[in-house]
Amino acid sequence: MPSLLDQSALSDLAERLVAAARRAGADAADAIAVRGVSLSVEVRDAAVEESQRAEHDDVGLRVLVGRKQAVVSTSDIKGDGVDTLAERAVAMARAAPEDRFAGLAEPALLARDLPSLDLLDPDMASVEVLERRARDAEAAALAVPGVTKSGGASASSGIGGMVLITSHGFAGSTMSSSHNISMSAIAGEGTGMETDSDHSSARHAADLERAEAVGRSAGERAVKRLNPRKVATRRVPVIFDWRVAGSLVGHVASAANGGSVARKTSFLRDKRGERIFARGIDVIDDPLRKRGLRSRPFDAEGVAGGVHKLVDDGILQNWLLDCATARELDLPTNGRARRGVSSTPSPAPTNLHLSAGSKSPGELIGEITDGFFVTDLIGMGVNLISGSYSRGACGFWIENGELTFPVSEVTIAGRLLDMFESLEPANNLQFRFGTNAPTLRVEGLTVAGH
Numbered sequence: 001m002p003s004l005l006d007q008s009a010l011s012d013l014a015e016r017l018v019a020a021a022r023r024a025g026a027d028a029a030d031a032i033a034v035r036g037v038s039l040s041v042e043v044r045d046a047a048v049e050e051s052q053r054a055e056h057d058d059v060g061l062r063v064l065v066g067r068k069q070a071v072v073s074t075s076d077i078k079g080d081g082v083d084t085l086a087e088r089a090v091a092m093a094r095a096a097p098e099d100r101f102a103g104l105a106e107p108a109l110l111a112r113d114l115p116s117l118d119l120l121d122p123d124m125a126s127v128e129v130l131e132r133r134a135r136d137a138e139a140a141a142l143a144v145p146g147v148t149k150s151g152g153a154s155a156s157s158g159i160g161g162m163v164l165i166t167s168h169g170f171a172g173s174t175m176s177s178s179h180n181i182s183m184s185a186i187a188g189e190g191t192g193m194e195t196d197s198d199h200s201s202a203r204h205a206a207d208l209e210r211a212e213a214v215g216r217s218a219g220e221r222a223v224k225r226l227n228p229r230k231v232a233t234r235r236v237p238v239i240f241d242w243r244v245a246g247s248l249v250g251h252v253a254s255a256a257n258g259g260s261v262a263r264k265t266s267f268l269r270d271k272r273g274e275r276i277f278a279r280g281i282d283v284i285d286d287p288l289r290k291r292g293l294r295s296r297p298f299d300a301e302g303v304a305g306g307v308h309k310l311v312d313d314g315i316l317q318n319w320l321l322d323c324a325t326a327r328e329l330d331l332p333t334n335g336r337a338r339r340g341v342s343s344t345p346s347p348a349p350t351n352l353h354l355s356a357g358s359k360s361p362g363e364l365i366g367e368i369t370d371g372f373f374v375t376d377l378i379g380m381g382v383n384l385i386s387g388s389y390s391r392g393a394c395g396f397w398i399e400n401g402e403l404t405f406p407v408s409e410v411t412i413a414g415r416l417l418d419m420f421e422s423l424e425p426a427n428n429l430q431f432r433f434g435t436n437a438p439t440l441r442v443e444g445l446t447v448a449g450h
Contacts (some may be wrong), residue, residue, distance in 0.1 A: 005122065007161050007173050010059070011036055013082070014165040017061045020086035022167055026063040026093070028104050029086075030166040032300065032341055033059040035115040038158030038178075039127060043134040051127055060341030063083060064160050065093040069102045073342040101327040102344075104301065109323075109333065111198070111304035112168045114297040118290050119176035121204040125157035133181050137215035143186040144219030146226065151184030151195055153215065159206070170302035178294075179205045183215045187222040194228070194408075196221035196376070203291045221375070224396075228408040231397060231449040238412055238445045239364055239398070242428055244377050245437035247353075251416055251437070252283050253349040255384050256310050256318075258325030258336075267387030267416065268316060275314045278422045280357075283311035285320070285336070287350035294350040294434045298335070301345050305335025320347040354437040357425035361439040364426050366401035372396055372447050374412065387416040393447075411448040419445070 014259040021029035035057050042050040042110035060073040063086070070092035072085055125133075133155035141147055160177040182199035200209035240248065252268075268276070277283075287305045289295050300304050301323055309317055319329065322337035322345045337345035356376040365373065378392030390413040396403040422443035429438040 003323065006174065007035070007163055007175070010057070010161070010163045011165065011171070011173065013059055016082050017059065017086060018165050018167050018254045019114035020082045021061060021063045024083070024086045025089040026065060026167070027087070027088050028064040028167050029062060030164065030301075031059060031061045032339060033057075033163045034160065034341060036158060037124070038156060039130060040154060040156035041122065041127060041134050042129040042152060042154045043131065044137055044152045046135060046138065048131060049152070051131075058124050058341045060339075061089050062344060063093050064102060064104070065090060065191055067098045067102050068093045068096045069344065070096050071342060071344055092287050099324070101324040103323065103327075104166055104168055105303045105323045105333065107168055109304065109335070110302045111172060111298035114172060115288055116223055117288060117292070117295045117297060119174070119203050120124040121177040121179070121296055122158070122159070123205070124159055124177070125155070125179065125205060128288060129170070130155040130157060133211040136211035137181055137183040137218075140215030141183050141219035144185070144216060144223060146187045146223035147185050147219040148189060148193070149186035151186050151197065153183045155211070156180045163298070164298070164302055166302055172298050172302060174296055177203055179203070179208050181208060181211050181214050183218040185215075185218040187219070190225050192226065193226035194222055196225055197329060201293060203293065207291065216432055218235040220238055220411065225394065225406050225408070225412070228394070228406040229397070231407055231410060231447060233446065233448045234370075235340050235444050236447050237368050238442050238447070239361070239371065239373045240440045240442065241369070241375045241395070242426075242430065242437060242439045244374060245440040246433055246435040247377060248284060248419070248423070248440060249352055249354045249437045250435050251382060251384070252310060252420070253285070253320060255387075256316065256320055258319040258321040258347045261319050262325050262328045265385050267384060271316050272318070274316060276417065277311055277314040277419070277423060279314050279357075280423065281311060281314050281423070282355040283352070284309050284355065285349050285352050287335070289431070292351040292431070296350065300337040300339035303333055303335035303337065305350070308334050308336075316418060319347055322347045329449065351431070352435045353429065353431065354425060354440075356427050356429035356438045359424070361426045361427055364424065364441045365403065366400055368398045369400055371398040372407065372410075372412070373403055381448045382416070389414050389416050389419060412445050413448065414442070414445040
């Protein structure tokens with residue numbers, strides 16, 4: 001593989017593909033080229049189970065003939081078959097059905113001055129460093145009283161780059177890095193065993209949590225889950241720990257996706273401009289956050305994107321849009337296109353979060369006489385067409401404002417619109433994932449036990 005930080009070969013290949021597409025008869029075209037390398041180490045019982053290095057170079061070409069489009073992709077970065085690939089793509093486009101919303105982004109929307117987002121840590125961790133991180137995380141977990149086994153620890157490091165070239169003059173590139181540590185711990189014996197995990201991800205190694213802290217947290221979380229009890233079915237307030245609270249924000253983004261709205265498969269499709277949360281609650285998408293896990297200076301169509309409020313002061317303001325869905329909904333795009341080398345652009349969130357409230361998690365819990373504190377969610381029982389919500393869950397029962405005993409094998413159920421309306425955030429928002437939220441309190445969910 002050529003030097004990872006040198007994207008000139010990718011840019012040259014993308015430019016030649018776009019030029020070849022125009023020669024082959026395309027009215028417009030764009031090419032996206034990606035390069036990445038990653039190292040990972042997995043450790044169990046102080047022994048390295050797997051050490052892996054992965055490298056890839058891929059390029060995708062999208063061509064438009066009128067309002068017909070097609071995408072082809074290849075991992076042949078030498079580009080010896082550029083003309084053949086372009087001709088094949090144009091032939092596919094001519095045979096494709098017409099899509100009256102397909103097309104490149106309007107030139108006025110293209111990003112011109114690309115901000116520096118500090119996404120690249122140029123020093124990849126060595127195998128030795130990754131092995132040490134994984135071993136340290138595992139040792140810290142096993143040192144927690146009550147932890148009986150390791151479920152495995154892993155550490156990884158990677159660097160990736162992307163180039164986008166369009167036939168109407170856009171040329172942009174990005175590079176980013178990633179560092180990760182994770183640990184799974186097992187507590188107890190026999191049929192009474194419980195497992196839990198923790199992890200840390202960051203663009204820069206300096207922002208990672210210490211491996212020992214990740215391991216200790218995984219161990220402590222597993223031990224706390226020992227000897228769970230059953231609870232009787234009832235409707236109670238439910239607290240979502242910040243580690244899982246982001247899933248509710250993800251449901252907002254999925255339902256506010258322009259593609260879902262255009263297909264009429266979103267329970268929010270008629271709610272634009274209406275209040276769906278309490279006053280003071282914002283849901284914000286920010287592609288320009290420094291060192292953000294999903295940050296990028298332009299989207300997959302070359303469109304500049306800024307901070308965007310899906311929800312402002314509790315009111316649903318807009319959808320996540322790429323150019324095609326924006327045209328279909330007769331709205332301006334807000335630069336949320338995402339694309340792989342073998343797919344057309346589609347809308348997706350970037351760094352998404354729900355704003356913090358004023359109360360501490362302890363205060364939210366302290367106000368509850370009988371309720372459920374959720375630390376883990378299981379399954380995917382969410383219907384984004386109807387807005388019904390049903391998920392398996394584990395956590396701790398709340399009695400008189402205190403966490404009292406662990407609970408497992410229950411289901412929590414409700415309607416997302418009702419959940420949003422009653423939702424109250426705590427003040428402990430932190431940015432550790434691509435989608436983040438503080439601890440959240442939701443009223444009147446059904447906890448189905450025995």
